[in-house]
Amino acid sequence: MGAHSIWVLEYSRSPVHPVSGVFYGAHNQGTMNLPFAYILIKTGDAVVLVDVGHDAADFGGQIAHSIGVTGWTPPDIVLGECGIRPADVTHVILTHAHFDHIGGLKFFPNAKIFIQKKELESWMWILANGRRFRSLQAGLNPADILYLTKANIEGRLELVEGERENLVPGIHVYPAFDTHTAGSQYVVVETGDGADKYVLSGDVVYTYSNLTGGDANDPCFVPPGLANGSQTRLIESADEMLKIVGMDERRIVPMHEEKLSEIYPSRVTDRELTLVEICLADGERSRV
Numbered sequence: 366m367g368a369h370s371i372w373v374l375e376y377s378r379s380p381v382h383p384v385s386g387v388f389y390g391a392h393n394q395g396t397m398n399l400p401f402a403y404i405l406i407k408t409g410d411a412v413v414l415v416d417v418g419h420d421a422a423d424f425g426g427q428i429a430h431s432i433g434v435t436g437w438t439p440p441d442i443v444l445g446e447c448g449i450r451p452a453d454v455t456h457v458i459l460t461h462a463h464f465d466h467i468g469g470l471k472f473f474p475n476a477k478i479f480i481q482k483k484e485l486e487s488w489m490w491i492l493a494n495g496r497r498f499r500s501l502q503a504g505l506n507p508a509d510i511l512y513l514t515k516a517n518i519e520g521r522l523e524l525v526e527g528e529r530e531n532l533v534p535g536i537h538v539y540p541a542f543d544t545h546t547a548g549s550q551y552v553v554v555e556t557g558d559g560a561d562k563y564v565l566s567g568d569v570v571y572t573y574s575n576l577t578g579g580d581a582n583d584p585c586f587v588p589p590g591l592a593n594g595s596q597t598r599l600i601e602s603a604d605e606m607l608k609i610v611g612m613d614e615r616r617i618v619p620m621h622e623e624k625l626s627e628i629y630p631s632r633v634t635d636r637e638l639t640l641v642e643i644c645l646a647d648g649e650r651s652r653v
């Protein structure tokens with residue numbers, strides 16, 4: 366019996382993403398298909414998006430193009446598959462501020478936005494340090510930080526400091542500081558009876574292989590390659606997530622994981638995007 370419906374909505378993909386970006390130390394192993402997605406949660410009157418994708422029309426689109434991302438589809442079409450309009454979104458929880466997670470904010474004018482205070486501060490620090498620090502800016506569209514300021518003036522931004530339980534009833538956020546980015550956070554959804562938890566990992570865990578390594582029978586953490594923080598902190602945070610879900614890896618939901626559709630019900634839309642249904646609230650109809 367659940368109070369939350371959760372869908373993972375692919376909105377674009379890179380068929381040529383370097384394997385070393387996803388698995389630390391995987392040098393000279395070529396490229397892989399990497400879906401780009403955001404996660405929709407419906408509960409009560411709240412329509413929550415965890416991350417918002419990017420906008421193909423701005424600098425985020427240029428970054429996407431430069432790393433081989435194709436098939437970008439606007440949020441009205443992506444969310445329309447679940448009967449939601451962008452204007453219906455009440456809460457946006459940002460796991461971190463890389464362009465493909467934050468750049469679509471402008472499509473959700475009615476949403477209150479939640480990001481870790483430390484994430485915003487760290488990007489301001491990186492930007493203030495000038496060109497020699499630009500390797501730390503990989504994946505950032507500085508205009509997205511400007512957009513946060515605009516949303517703040519409009520009273521739509523809330524800076525979260527560390528852990529926040531029941532940000533929306535049953536939806537908690539926890540910090541994963543100094544991991545993929547300085548102020549990354551992940552989301553835990555408690556679907557009703559307290560026993561069923563899902564962890565929405567952001568980019569702290571890109572894929573299930575970050576939890577298991579090459580051999581699922583003898584699992585080994587292999588953290589993502591892209592980290593402004595440390596690989597040790599990435600592993601510690603992945604371990605924390607696994608403990609939250611009682612070591613059941615399938616209850617961790619990484620938004621760049623292609624194999625979600627092998628674990629959960631799914632369908633491919635007219636735009637050839639995969640829609641994955643993680644769970645349904647009582648009375649909610651399936652969209653797959």
Ligand SMILES: [Zn+2]
Pocket residue numbers: 461463504545568
């Ligand atoms: Zn990222």
